[in-house]
Amino acid sequence: MTLLKSHFEQVFDRIHKAESACQREGEVKLLAVSKTKPAEMVREACELGQREFGESYLQEALVKIDALSDIHDIVWHFIGPIQSNKTRDIASHFHWVHSVDRLKIAKRLNDQRPDELPPLNICLQVNISGEASKSGVTLDNLEALAKAVAELPNLSLRGLMAIPAPAPDKEQQRIPLRAMKQALETINQTLGLNMDTLSMGMTDDLEAAIEEGSTMVRIGTALFGARTYSNQQSR
Numbered sequence: 001m002t003l004l005k006s007h008f009e010q011v012f013d014r015i016h017k018a019e020s021a022c023q024r025e026g027e028v029k030l031l032a033v034s035k036t037k038p039a040e041m042v043r044e045a046c047e048l049g050q051r052e053f054g055e056s057y058l059q060e061a062l063v064k065i066d067a068l069s070d071i072h073d074i075v076w077h078f079i080g081p082i083q084s085n086k087t088r089d090i091a092s093h094f095h096w097v098h099s100v101d102r103l104k105i106a107k108r109l110n111d112q113r114p115d116e117l118p119p120l121n122i123c124l125q126v127n128i129s130g131e132a133s134k135s136g137v138t139l140d141n142l143e144a145l146a147k148a149v150a151e152l153p154n155l156s157l158r159g160l161m162a163i164p165a166p167a168p169d170k171e172q173q174r175i176p177l178r179a180m181k182q183a184l185e186t187i188n189q190t191l192g193l194n195m196d197t198l199s200m201g202m203t204d205d206l207e208a209a210i211e212e213g214s215t216m217v218r219i220g221t222a223l224f225g226a227r228t229y230s231n232q233q234s235r
């Protein structure tokens, strides 16, 4: 068995155990975060049956998307910070964007989504731990942003995403994750939306995230190993 295959088996085992612990069998999707990893590794993951991949750096992602264009059913998710000058390529090459945190970016993605493609799936990134330096809309401004984004015809508002601040233990991890679930339910109810996606849970908090209602965990390190960054990398 290859190393990658054993890593996938370990991660699926963690997901299945966490789902069972809260009677949520089969409800959680695995998004394999392949940022900084080569196209050949993504191809190997495809051979194991994986189809959903997350990327954070646009230039790097575009090279991989092109290299793997022979695999027609890959679902590409953009999960990194978005600058205005990157929206056109994101809107035309990705199926999902998890990191929308302001209306200006949402409008650009909406305007630049090619006509022949279905609406772009969107998660709003929430700064759930209230860290001053971090991306994400604050809870206070989330409802207004959701309302505006839901009205954009070339976007499909699917849910919320968060990268909580690191926490020392599982009980501490649960607090922001629970607040995300609460926010999703409140906004669905208040605005009459049916957002169905909670994008939360990474290598270190996968179990807590699933137990608190995650529907999509974004896993990089546990699948592909530690990342090394180079200065050459275009962010």
Ligand SMILES: *Cc1c(COP(=O)(O)O)cnc(C)c1O
Pocket (backbone or CB within 6 Å): 033, 035, 056, 079, 080, 163, 202, 203, 204, 218, 219, 220, 221, 222
């Ligand atoms: C890199 C990254 C991940 C994966 O994190 P791991 O801890 O390596 O599993 C998940 N989500 C986002 C937004 C990321 O940038």
